[in-house]
Amino acid sequence: MTYIATGLAGTTLAALESGEVDWAITFEPGLSQGELDGIGYLPFSLRAGDGPTELDWPSLVLTTSRAVWEESPNAVLHYRAALIEAADWIRDPANREAVLAEMATFLGTEGAIAEAILDNNVASITLTGELDKARIENNVAYAVGRGILAAPQAFEEFAVGPDIDSITAEALVPETALVAACQAPSFSGLPVYIAAKAGIFEANGLTVEQVSCESGPANAAALVANEVQFVSNTPDNMLGLRNAEFDVVMFGQGVDKHFFDIIIGNGFGEIDCETGDWECTMGALVDTNVGVVARGAAAEQIARQLLESAGLDPDGVTYIATGLAGTTLAALESGEVDWAITFEPGLSQGVVDGIGYLPFSLRGGDGPAELNWPSLVLTTSRAFADANPNTVALYRKSFREAMDYIRNPANRDEILAEMATFLGVEGELAEAILDSNVGSFSLNAALQQSRLENNVAYAVARGILSESQDFADFAVTPG
Numbered sequence: 093m094t095y096i097a098t099g100l101a102g103t104t105l106a107a108l109e110s111g112e113v114d115w116a117i118t119f120e121p122g123l124s125q126g127e128l129d130g131i132g133y134l135p136f137s138l139r140a141g142d143g144p145t146e147l148d149w150p151s152l153v154l155t156t157s158r159a160v161w162e163e164s165p166n167a168v169l170h171y172r173a174a175l176i177e178a179a180d181w182i183r184d185p186a187n188r189e190a191v192l193a194e195m196a197t198f199l200g201t202e203g204a205i206a207e208a209i210l211d212n213n214v215a216s217i218t219l220t221g222e223l224d225k226a227r228i229e230n231n232v233a234y235a236v237g238r239g240i241l242a243a244p245q246a247f248e249e250f251a252v253g254p255d256i257d258s259i260t261a262e263a264l265v266p267e268t269a270l271v272a273a274c275q276a277p278s279f280s281g282l283p284v285y286i287a288a289k290a291g292i293f294e295a296n297g298l299t300v301e302q303v304s305c306e307s308g309p310a311n312a313a314a315l316v317a318n319e320v321q322f323v324s325n326t327p328d329n330m331l332g333l334r335n336a337e338f339d340v341v342m343f344g345q346g347v348d349k350h351f352f353d354i355i356i357g358n359g360f361g362e363i364d365c366e367t368g369d370w371e372c373t374m375g376a377l378v379d380t381n382v383g384v385v386a387r388g389a390a391a392e393q394i395a396r397q398l399l400e401s402a403g404l405d406p407d408g409v410t411y412i413a414t415g416l417a418g419t420t421l422a423a424l425e426s427g428e429v430d431w432a433i434t435f436e437p438g439l440s441q442g443v444v445d446g447i448g449y450l451p452f453s454l455r456g457g458d459g460p461a462e463l464n465w466p467s468l469v470l471t472t473s474r475a476f477a478d479a480n481p482n483t484v485a486l487y488r489k490s491f492r493e494a495m496d497y498i499r500n501p502a503n504r505d506e507i508l509a510e511m512a513t514f515l516g517v518e519g520e521l522a523e524a525i526l527d528s529n530v531g532s533f534s535l536n537a538a539l540q541q542s543r544l545e546n547n548v549a550y551a552v553a554r555g556i557l558s559e560s561q562d563f564a565d566f567a568v569t570p571g
Contacts, residue, residue, distance in 0.1 A: 124208035149231035176221040266483040273322040274305035279436035280351040287494035326390040328551040344470035344488040349532040350454040356431040357424035374402035383414035383432030391433040401460035440524040465547035485570035492537035
């Protein structure tokens, strides 16, 4: 057989029509145009699944550099999500005319040829955007067989995503198998609880004792006193410990967005601001009482930043420590506080029980640039991390697997049942909490350097840190 380079659609069809080539391997618009113009015909269809098993692999993958993935995993995953939405939009019959119009601009095709291309190929576009490991591994075998690759490559070496574990040495064994971790009955505390209940810690060789720590300061005190080895804390609280000369380090990310949010008591009344307008909202809350989990800790600092970023005096409100969900909602309902910075289950329960409303959403991305940072990081002491790198790596791996487990729709009923035990919520409230917050969990538990550096700037500005700190000084990568 003689192979002749014929280029793209136009020159390939010209070569077929002139008889320079007898057949061709090409792609759209050449395939549909060749048929419509009577130049050729399709004897079988690789697109439809005909052909040998050696060619059973997906023919288009999304690619980036590992450096970009490690620095900005959520940006990569949001890009993938956008392409999935675009594919769904193209598939939707309601958008057919709009798609054909865009094809005229993008591909230079219209009329019957555009319709043929759309109809012949729309089913080939991915439905999920997820990497098909088995079929991609078949492509590896094909590439080795064809001499494209000199040797096979492991899937985990070239594929990344929230459902793909990074390679961990087979011999990884925890140096310390029995450890303790701070825990509080909040939604952001659910991964540790689920990792224990679902046997995830056990499968990774760990036994984790859960110690009650119901605030950021309590977490800090337990870690400093070596009562626990692992803490989930806001990054600014963790950095505050370093400022006090305790050598603690963060090694993973639990919540990519915020788990704190704002709720206004219904007794305070409606404010004359559009939902989502955080600056207007803060202006309406001057000279009021605000509930925070503990004085001086993360919730109060967020409230102060919201006021300051809106151009207001952060001391123009009265801060009252109201504790966790139950006591905070009681304070809202009684009118002791007009609004609160709190977390789940208080936020959803306040809305479901008619105690308050959410004027904007930090969890949804509303708020000033100063608050654009991940709100939950996994923390340990440097001494423990240095002495137990495998234990630290396996703890983060377990945390990530627990977040994936919670996200999996197949586990929804089980998660709701566990929420009843762990959080004391069920029914409509449990579903509201799960649906409103599951999207905040980290997709891969990796630390996001640029956003954590934004937290450093926030902490310095807030006086939590006396001076800036370098990412390399407070962050470690286990495993």
